[in-house]
Amino acid sequence: MDTKHLDRVVIRFVGDSGDGMQLTGTEFAKAAAEAGNDISTFPDFPAEIRAPAGSLFGVSGFQLHFSSSEIHTPGDAPDVLVAMNPAGLKTNLKDLVEGGTLIVNTGAFIEANLKKAGYASNPLEDGSLDKYKVHAVDINHLTMAALETSELSNKEKGRAKNFFSLGLVFWMYGREPESEIRRIYQQFAKKPEFGEANVKVFKAGYHFGETAEVFQTVYKVPAHVFKPGMYRNITGNEAIALGLVVGAELAGKKLFYSGYPITPASSILHSLAKYKNFGTLTFQAEDEIAAMGAALGAAYGGSIAVTASSGPGIALKGEAIGLGIMTELPVVILNIQRGGPSTGLPTKTEQSDLLQALYGRNGESPMPVLAAKSPGDTFYCAIEAVKIATRYMVPVMLLSDGYIANGSEPWPLPNLSALPRFEVVHRTNPDSYFVYERDERTLARAWVIPGTPGLEHRIGGIEKDALTGNISYAPDNHEKQTHVRADKIARIAQDIGELDLGGAESGDVLVIGWGGTYGALRQAQQQLAAQGKLVSHAHVRWLSPLEPGLAKIIKNFKRVIVAELNMGQLRMMIRATFLVDALGLNKIQGLPFKVREVVDAIEHAIEHQVDAKPTESTAVSTQPQALA
């Protein structure tokens, strides 16, 4: 047996949406993390729960990047593709690197499946896979054989086949099978017969790798040298839920979370519903509007109130968000963005709700908006959102996206006792109380809650007097209130940290990004900087108010490229705010940026000094003026 050392590997598992590819990928990611690799994952699945078997649109995939050095993305292209059926092969082969390893479940390559996948001939036989290292394994058959003595039905036995592929890749990458076997038993503790069968099949896959001659090379990806400390593997939605619980604790308040089921935000509600022993109340509302309304009611009562949704749900919440802005109540609204418009691409990622977040309400209704850059960063953003909402008495929108919500990474656990507290105080002094009297520094009104004697008052959505809060239709008062609501948001800039800048404060190209594209953009910048190119990357965390740090540096670069997964929404803001002729690097495919795409676009901008060039799969707008 031969052992080969690699620095990093990108592997993708693909199969039917009922084939258990997400589980296989997640488990293999755990093994990589356990072995000390840096990891980044990218689950990519259809909106249909169990799409028709064998169909092209029903293919579910999970990509894992594991490495002995620091990584920021799930990898541009897989080095290894595990295809459980022809449809998976058909839709994913184009991404596999040339000469890459292909593990194919031949048992699924029957005529009916080939036909469904649109293959005229069997790719395993017609030579079309010659440029790859193909391992043809009849996983269907080997799974059934491993379970020959099992009393499960054939259908149930067949479902275990993903564990065969898991066992096989465990062998290929020298992973320790013992802890995985423990995890399988644990996961199926309530159905031990399934646990037993899955372990059998997992072992069969592992031993197949060991004995079949074709797998005589074991690849070792050595552990990454991390900073010392405690780590856990975490997805964006898990981290955001933890951040909310911790944020409420730092504010010294109870958390109330209301939501309506929507992809990809629902799992936050699932997590928080389990945290009842923290006093957290969760409320599955009858619709998105009610979820926002209930959050407002809870905020009015003095709770840390949070609601989450994705674009379509945020649209429904719009009027109630406006009420929160008018009545100046602290609510945190999470938008886990997905592809739009309308129902759009529910399970795919996009950054196309930025302008909705900034402007998607009637009237002049500014609100603070910040965006998380990675799964682990959602934790800190959630805390920051709670802090700003309560300090400035305003609804805050936190943007995440499907990519960081479902993707995972090793996360250095924070030292909770080191996080600064921001204890909330409710006014109780009834002397000379005016409902809209404001704090000098933050312009926030006092958060007076029902139950406080002597401070009974009325608030509502009608314009109100700038001091007393009584209904007022006076022209000057409305103008004053409109300005003060905007000024309050602008003042948040005083509590925003430093701009996240990779590279120097001046140079040839400044790439500006925001949200979940951080990993790809920063890696591209680092690659180019390593080649001596004068490229910097500013990653914007606060979009409203827009990071003050940008103003200081944006004119120091010959060229500004705004890279985002939309048609150029931040670019429009940048151009309008700074009057710079910013170029756009835009991709609207429901997929994250690849590092290669970003590098190509920047290089092109440097070479041609005119415009960023579209790569094969990304569209760089050549008509920025149309959007400005």
Add this chain to the structure above:
Amino acid sequence: MSEAVKLKLSKKDLESDQDVRWCPGCGDYAILATVQRTLAQIGIKRENTVFVSGIGCSSRFPYYMNTYGFHTIHGRAPAIASGLKVTRPDLDVWVITGDGDGLSIGGNHMIHALRRNMDFKIILFNNQIYGLTKGQYSPTSAMGTRAPSTPTGSIDHPLNPISLALGAGATFIARAADTDAKLMGVILQEAYKHKGAVFIEMLQNCPVFNDGVWEGVKDDPAGKQIALAEGKPLVFAGGTKGIKLGAGMVPQIVDVGDGPGQTPVSEIVVHTERGSALYASLLAQLVMPDYPIPMGVLYRNDKPTYGELAAQQVDDAIAKQGTGDLNKLMYSGMVWEVGADGTRH
């Protein structure tokens, strides 16, 4: 201190300093006065009382109460009240809504608040018209209602608020009219005591856009309404007429008495607030012009409230798992340590 030692609350204590902006002659004035008077009699704590409303004429109500008040957006008051009451069970929460606000744009929140048995009191002012938007027909308007939006008459069947509340699962359902301060006071007292979702249909006159729509009920209480009384037969018109159940459970109006052609009172349906939902549904079907309209408490039932159950789940979780430990929570799942050498331990 004067507030705390004051023995008795008066109606005046519950009046806010705001100018009341309803049209002259609006039924809302009488409702406001009765609510203020009754809550003063009950001796509520002003600071623990919150009025939440949506949009519409009736929804201006909170501004005039010297309690906490939240004038929200169209139709959403039950949703906002839900978030408030679940997180603040110590507060008394009242929702003020109308037939357009509560049954049209906010119908969904209405049914779900009732279904969950949210522990707050919903008073729906039913004037069968949109007032604030200048007189369009509403979901409770009679068929054929001529309004700016229906110049040739409305063609949709009206919604029965009591049937809706029953179907949705309200646990206290009552009806009163703006002109009957006495009955309104009794119902408010009973509603205040009830734990769970209260639904009160308040028949209210809009003198500008739908004047006299409840005229029959008010001017001829003897003939057009049944004053519901616990354990008493459903009789009206001075006891001379009553409701008897015919074949197919069709309510029949009969002459009550022992003479020829009359029905003995023993055959008249007897009212009980804690009857079945089927009986309450029957009451809900008694609508004008075919029947006299039942006034009073139609239905009452005790069920755990959403808030109680939610709090119970929190208590249970704490009893079972112990008070939440944030460090433990953070360190759950797959956790590992990286040592000084940068590798995993």
